[in-house]
Amino acid sequence: LMSPELDNTELAREADLLVQNFQKDGAREAGIFHHLITLPTYHTAALSTDILSEGYFGELGMLAYVRDVQRQEIRREQASVKHQDLAGSNIGDTHKEYFS
Incomplete structure (x- = not known):
């Protein structure tokens, strides 16, 4: 099918x-x-990367990422938008504010 x-x-x-x-x-x-979460995860990542690369390495450049990925993440309020926070980078900022 x-x-x-x-x-x-x-x-x-x-x-x-x-x-x-x-x-x-x-x-x-x-x-x-x-x-079977690994099956759709693998294929969604592969498909979205392929679709993004068409615009990103084409005429749209970075706009393909911002328009088709970042804005969608923001509008859906996905935690991945703040990936630096997920990795803990905001901890250093919080400590700097606290101790200054």
Whole structure:
């Protein structure tokens, strides 16, 4: 079902329902809790990097990143926007303020 022409067919709807319930049904039948998070994580990272690189290394340059990534992170209030804080860089700033 990789062809867009099949997207609105009965076969596609059946396949989508099967895929949608795949993990839940398989885990239930096996009596375990399991998520295949590495599969979508790997592919989302690869796809988003490919899409970003088209603009970033094309005519848009840094605007491709700011428009398509950074602004979206900010608008969704994602913690990753402040990645320096997640790495602890704000701790030094806090200590400087406290001890001065």
